[in-house]
Amino acid sequence: MNPNLIPTRIDKHSPTEMLLTWSDGASYAVPFVDLRFFCPCAGCVDEHTGERTILRSSIAPEVRPVGVQLVGRYGVQISWDDGHATGMFHFDRLRELCTKLGRKLT
Numbered sequence: 001m002n003p004n005l006i007p008t009r010i011d012k013h014s015p016t017e018m019l020l021t022w023s024d025g026a027s028y029a030v031p032f033v034d035l036r037f038f039c040p041c042a043g044c045v046d047e048h049t050g051e052r053t054i055l056r057s058s059i060a061p062e063v064r065p066v067g068v069q070l071v072g073r074y075g076v077q078i079s080w081d082d083g084h085a086t087g088m089f090h091f092d093r094l095r096e097l098c099t100k101l102g103r104k105l106t
């Protein structure tokens, strides 16, 4: 993907969705619960098989982010109110999740 494509704004969009705006002007609303489910950390994904090791049903439908932190120039770390904070989303993966799971706003 375009290496210059970076998120310019990540914020709460609604009580259940994250707003992600990108440097190419595209913006998406992505449900918190989907972002949480697709957490890329070693506790949520088998690093050898790439298989998701958490169950969708183990995630509270009302899960909310409590913090979003930039990691270098390539990713963001999202902390959740269920205490989970180890997931670091690379920008390209985050964009992919936006197009796959999100609602395109602009």
Ligand SMILES: [Zn+2]
Binding pocket: 039, 040, 041, 042, 043, 044, 045, 084, 086, 087
């Ligand atoms: Zn995780």
